[in-house]
Amino acid sequence: MKMLALDTSGDTCSVAVVEGQELLVEINFRHNRQLTERLPGIVTFALEQAGTTLEELDAFAVGLGPGSFTGVRVGVTMAKTWAEVLGKRVIGVSSLDALARTVSGAGIAVVAVVPSRKDEVIAAFYKPDRPNPIAEPDVMPTSEVIAKAVEALGEPRLLVLGECAHWISPSPLAVIRAASPRAFQVARLGQARLRVHGPDDPATLAPLYIAPPPIRTKPGAEAPA
Structure with missing residues (x-):
């Protein structure tokens, strides 16, 4: 099974392509607040390095967080969109589990x-x-x-x-x-979850938010109760 895995829950993000238990390519990068702009190009480069395409993949695995609210949302949305458009399977896993597995x-x-x-x-x-x-x-x-x-x-x-x-x-x-989740570990967890539980429904797959985002207010303003 050929799979694209990604985790975008932190400042350092990770993209990997695996086939079975073999890691074909993994790219770890700091997004510098430009994740939406950079992620598609890095995925394309990773696929090229692995000698494959989105259409040739069998499944996607994605870290659901917890972590950066915006970062997790970007990664989960992209994985769900690819799965729905291409008719592929998608599996979400905990980014903390992937971090511990490193x-x-x-x-x-x-x-x-x-x-x-x-x-x-x-x-x-x-x-x-x-x-x-x-x-x-x-x-x-x-x-x-x-x-x-x-x-x-x-x-x-x-x-x-x-x-x-x-x-x-x-x-x-x-x-x-100091450490960040690795996409290879997201893939390994996704493979295990796929064998036991099957794929997730792209329509209902959602980020794992444990706490509400911090409220930012202008200097001198009071945060809402």
């Missing part, structure tokens, strides 16, 4: 984080080398993430992953590492 086999509990509001992150906790979190992702203060993870996981050492991992209060119990 260290699969490391034998350490993982805390995957993405930014939320000021001094808060959305976090998911993973037992060593397990593909699914022990509970649904949740919003929590950066100062409480390590304590909550240690209590929930019961593990003596943690690996904190994410573009905002440096927001987390340091602890001797945790290694902090």
Whole structure:
């Protein structure tokens, strides 16, 4: 099965083409607030490097977030549109699951984080080398993430992953590492989900939003209650 996978949930985005278990090409790039303009060209380049076309693909896999509201929406909309227009299958997966999977086999509990509001992150906790979190992702203060993870996981050492991992209060119990979801891992998760659950309905597939977007107000103005 030939698949195009993408994740646009963070500042660094990822596009990959896979065939079966083989990674044909993966491109990771910072979108610099130009995702809508840059993504189609990068997908075209990735397909050219893989020696294939959109029409020759069997399925699309896309990271649903949580993450950047605009970024996730762009990626999900593109994947759904391609699937509907070309009559292909589409599968959505958690971007946090894809992030945690980047260290699969490391034998350490993982805390995957993405930014939320000021001094808060959305976090998911993973037992060593397990593909699914022990509970649904949740919003929590950066100062409480390590304590909550240690209590929930019961593990003596943690690996904190994410573009905002440096927001987390340091602890001797945790290694902090900057990282982003990889499209290859989105593809692997999508393949597994496709085998077990089948494809998603493009008409109802939606981004995974855990928290509302931050409200930006003009200086001196009050935010609505």
